[in-house]
Amino acid sequence: MSASKPFPPLKNDLILRAARGEKTERAPVWVMRQAGRYLPEFRAERVEHDFFKICRTPELATKVTLQPIDRYDGLLDASIIFSDILVVPQALGMTVEMVPGKGPHFPEPLVLPEDISKLNQNVDVHKELQYVFDAITMTRHALDGRVPLIGFVGAPWTLMAYMVEGGGSKTLSKAKEWIFKHPKTSHDLLQRITDVCVNFLVGQVHAGAQMLQVFESWGGELSPHDFELFSLPYLAQIAKRVKAELGSEAVPMTVFAKGSWYALEQLSEIGYEAVSLDWTHDPKAAKAITKGRVTLQGNMDPNLLYGGDEAIVAAVERMVRGFGSTGRYIANLGHGILPSVPVEAMGLFLKTVHRVGLEVAAEEEKANKN
Numbered sequence: 001m002s003a004s005k006p007f008p009p010l011k012n013d014l015i016l017r018a019a020r021g022e023k024t025e026r027a028p029v030w031v032m033r034q035a036g037r038y039l040p041e042f043r044a045e046r047v048e049h050d051f052f053k054i055c056r057t058p059e060l061a062t063k064v065t066l067q068p069i070d071r072y073d074g075l076l077d078a079s080i081i082f083s084d085i086l087v088v089p090q091a092l093g094m095t096v097e098m099v100p101g102k103g104p105h106f107p108e109p110l111v112l113p114e115d116i117s118k119l120n121q122n123v124d125v126h127k128e129l130q131y132v133f134d135a136i137t138m139t140r141h142a143l144d145g146r147v148p149l150i151g152f153v154g155a156p157w158t159l160m161a162y163m164v165e166g167g168g169s170k171t172l173s174k175a176k177e178w179i180f181k182h183p184k185t186s187h188d189l190l191q192r193i194t195d196v197c198v199n200f201l202v203g204q205v206h207a208g209a210q211m212l213q214v215f216e217s218w219g220g221e222l223s224p225h226d227f228e229l230f231s232l233p234y235l236a237q238i239a240k241r242v243k244a245e246l247g248s249e250a251v252p253m254t255v256f257a258k259g260s261w262y263a264l265e266q267l268s269e270i271g272y273e274a275v276s277l278d279w280t281h282d283p284k285a286a287k288a289i290t291k292g293r294v295t296l297q298g299n300m301d302p303n304l305l306y307g308g309d310e311a312i313v314a315a316v317e318r319m320v321r322g323f324g325s326t327g328r329y330i331a332n333l334g335h336g337i338l339p340s341v342p343v344e345a346m347g348l349f350l351k352t353v354h355r356v357g358l359e360v361a362a363e364e365e366k367a368n369k370n
C-alpha cells in the first residue's frame with residue numbers, strides 16, 4: 001500500500017469547512033465510536049477476530065471503518081479510522097490485551113518510576129505503527145471520497161493513566177500517586193508519550209488522514225490546577241508541533257478533554273480548530289466562553305439513545321438550536337456511543353440532526369437577510 005497513488009476526490013467536505021470556520025449548508029455530524037459493538041456487523045467480525053487483530057490488519061480495519069458509513073448511507077459526514085488509543089503504549093513496548101466484557105488490560109503496568117526505563121526509547125512510528133498508516137491509506141481509497149477520514153491519538157495524560165493503572169479505574173489513584181509523588185518522572189513520561197503522539201499524528205496525515213482528534217478521556221479526573229500542569233501543556237505541544245511539522249499539509253485538529261469543563265476557555269486558545277464537548281456543557285454557554293475562536297463539537301448525552309424517539313428528537317432540537325447549524329459547529333455525542341444502543345436510535349439521531357440542521361440553516365439565512 002502506498003500513499004503515492006492519488007486519493008479519489010472528496011465529495012463531502014462539510015466537516016472540514018465547519019472546522020476551519022467556514023459557513024456550511026447544515027451542521028455536519030459523526031459519532032465517536034461509530035464503528036463498534038452496537039453494530040451487529042461489527043460484532044460478527046469480533047466473533048472471528050481479536051480486537052487488536054482487527055486494528056493490525058488493514059483490510060479488516062478498513063472493513064469495519066466503512067460499516068457505519070455504508071449502513072447510514074449519506075447520513076454520516078465523517079469516518080474515523082478503526083484503531084485504539086492504546087496502540088501508543090504498545091508502540092512504547094507495553095503489552096495491552098482487550099478482554100471482552102472487561103476492557104483493556106496491561107499485564108505489566110508501570111509500577112515504580114524506574115519502570116519507565118523499560119519503555120522503548122526513540123520509538124520509530126513507521127516500524128511500530130505502520131499498520132495504522134496502511135489502514136488509513138487503504139480506507140481513504142475505499143471511502144472513494146464519500147466523507148473525510150479522521151485520524152486520532154489518546155492524549156498523554158490519558159495514556160499515562162492507562163499505563164500506570166494497567167486498565168480502567170474508578171479513582172485513578174495509582175496514576176495520581178505518580179503525578180503527586182513523582183512529578184518529575186511523570187513529566188518525563190508525559191513528554192515521551194507526547195513525542196510519539198506527534199510523530200504518529202504527522203504519519204497519519206501523510207498516510208491520508210484529513211482531520212485529527214486528540215482524546216483526553218480522563219481529563220476531568222484532574223483538578224483545574226493539575227489539568228493545567230499535567231494535561232494542557234502536552235495538548236498544546238501536540239497541536240503546535242504537528243502543525244509545524246506538517247506545514248502546508250496541516251489538517252484541522254480537534255481536542256476532546258472529557259470532563260474538563262473548567263478548561264474550556266484554555267482549550268480554545270491552544271491551537272486546535274475544534275473543541276469537542278461532553279454533555280455537561282450548555283451549548284449557548286460554551287459559545288459565549290469560546291467566542292467563535294474554535295468550532296464546537298458535540299454534545300448529546302450518549303444515554304439519550306436509550307431514551308426513546310421523543311427524547312432523542314427533543315434533545316437534538318435543543319442541541320442544534322443551541323449551537324446553530326451553519327457556523328463553527330459539528331454535531332456529535334458527548335462521548336462514545338454505547339455498545340447496547342439500538343441501531344435504529346443511532347439512525348434517528350443522525351436523521352434528526354440533518355432535518356433540524358437544515359431547518360435551522362434556513363432560519364439563520366432568513367434572519368441574516370432581515
Ligand SMILES: Cc1c2[nH]c(c1CCC(=O)O)Cc1[nH]c(c(CCC(=O)O)c1C)Cc1[nH]c(c(CCC(=O)O)c1C)Cc1[nH]c(c(C)c1CCC(=O)O)C2
Nearest residue numbers: 032033034035036080081082083084085103104215217336
Ligand atoms: C479511552 C479510549 C479507548 N479507546 C478510545 C478511547 C477514547 C475515546 C473514549 O473516551 O471513549 C478511542 C477509540 N476506540 C475505538 C475507536 C475507533 C473508531 C471509532 O470511534 O469508531 C476509537 C476512536 C475502537 C474501540 N475500542 C474498544 C472497542 C470495543 C472492544 C471490543 O470490541 O471488544 C472499540 C470498538 C475497546 C476499548 N478501548 C478503550 C477502552 C476503555 C475500551 C473498552 C471499553 C469498551 O469496550 O468500549 C480505550
